Amino acid sequence: MADVKSPTSNQYWFNAASATIPGGVNSPARAFRSVGGTPLIAERGEGDLLFDVEGKSYIDYCGSWGALIHGHAHPRIVAAVQKRVAEGSSFGVTTPSEVRLAKKVVDSVPSIEKVRFVSSGTEATMSAVRLARGFTGRDLILKFSGHYHGHADPFLVEAGSGVACLPTSSSSGVSAELVKHTLSIPYNDFEAFEAVMRSHGKKIAAVILEPIAANMGLVLPKSGFLEMLRSYTERVGALLIFDEVISGFRVGLGGAQELFNIMPDLTCLGKIVGGGFPAAAFGGAAEIMDHLAPLGSVYQAGTLSGNPVAMAAGLEALEMCSQPGFYESLQSKTSELVDPIQDFIESENIEATVHRAGSLFTLFLGSRSVSSIDDVKKCNPARFASLFQRLLARGIYFSPSQFEANFVSMAHTPNSLEFTKQSLLEALIEEKHAKAD
């Protein structure tokens, strides 16, 4: 047990953090509220390992919430950043590095002709919605319950009980006025979508979703769902926005839109695009993007937007992603870990299921079928917390909530994956016995 009075304990730093930072964290999920225990305080990272201030190492499947597709401190990213930062870290004017990354994004993501960089996913979705409203001259936006689009006001809504029912805000400080233009319906619900399109379609500026939902645990779209969204939005003149902040450059270089071959009007990117630095982006057809200031009337700006250090990191990350066989190799790493778990669950008849897309996965405990946020809520959070703690004790760090995805990176070694697989199998056996007692 580490001494809480010593700066080599997580508890020491968490206590100190709590004295000056609300809840001791700068983003709520870091507080481990849904799994309990002392949050990790990171000292450094290397490859697939995160080291805490107690000197313990953890095989990291959170990967800074998906940003670190090449693992921690990849030598190529470190070198690119060191070179860039020594030449000045910010200028407030355009630099070649953002032009290079813009070209890379446009070449990689099929629906993007022009792109604008911002500093966070929240800014990307907020700006994309403003652009959609400016472009269509309409106010309403439609989202899906359980999908996360950052913390801008219009997205902080609780779904109403009926389809036509306007949602209420899910955070205090967000006035009813600000969310009255947001409609929220269940994900993967064809009828609910058709109904809301029939009643409100012509007033909707944009339908926004994660084409692969990854903030309610990982939940794939039902077959035909994205097709239906694409055809209906086109028919009523609403824009379709894919929030690919997680799926972008994760399920393939072209994201979910390339995987499913469905082209949105606007795409939001984040996480991987910044190579571990604060950068995000939104983009789409030039015809739409050119409505942004200074060309058009939709205002959008940022002091550190397109920051050269973040751009250098992002470019290096995407270039490594573009190497032949990159995604195949990442996916086979993930299969090695995840397929045996799913096989075991099925053969042992365990009340659980594994969802997976590329190198993303979620192990749902307490349910065998999950396609909506209501299904996720029927899972067993106590079982998840116990699994999480068991893994953590063995030096494996899973994303700290049943509502999150886990991320395999290119840095995960065969040994780490094998150890994780064995630990998961043992945990599932123990759980099964515990339940039988």
Ligand SMILES: *Cc1c(COP(=O)(O)O)cnc(C)c1O
């Ligand atoms: C992380 C995330 C965001 C928000 O990005 P931030 O950089 O945290 O503001 C938006 N959408 C999705 C799908 C995300 O996963």
